[in-house]
Amino acid sequence: DQQVKQNSPSLSVQEGRISILNCDYTNSMFDYFLWYKKYPAEGPTFLISISSIKDKNEDGRFTVFLNKSAKHLSLHIVPSQPGDSAVYFCAASDIGSSNTGKLIFGQGTTLQVKP
């Protein structure tokens, strides 16, 4: 039972254009969502997060949108740069209802930004 799903295994965009990565979740108790970026042979690094009380959070070139009714979140990268080429994971947690700090990840989307 995959509670967090990233249905696109890969995405290729041109440098300077927008990259949109998508994530769906099934558990309505999830109230905190995060995106991580991972380069080969390194640990994932935290990018941006959003609480369920918001529908948008922005940090520089990265914006996360949350649609609670659709149980969907997306990460927008504008403009995309070749250094953004990596695997992106979305993750979700139910902080409000539990104190366990359990974070569930999606399968990841490999982003390639072409120069």
Add this chain to the structure above:
Amino acid sequence: DAGITQSPRHKVTETGTPVTLRCHQTENHRYMYWYRQDPGHGLRLIHYSYGVKDTDKGEVSDGYSVSRSKTEDFLLTLESATSSQTSVYFCAISERGNTIYFGEGSWLTVV
């Protein structure tokens, strides 16, 4: 960088042998996690800890056990390693159970 050290970083072991991976943190964070990363599966939670001696199972806990006798150390043990446990293992920590920070990974090959 979060103060997380995983050891060993690389290990090759034989089927049926026990293996222990160690995660050490210098941040005094309450929460610690073990994940494995496999192609097509992303990051899957094995076990996690929400305090000293407080641990719980994750999504893929069969064949694994953990121990946390002090705040800074979280051990993952493969009781009898199998080829399906060949993977990259990541330790992670969190202060409040929201944003987590990962270590650099431990590459385990079971032959």
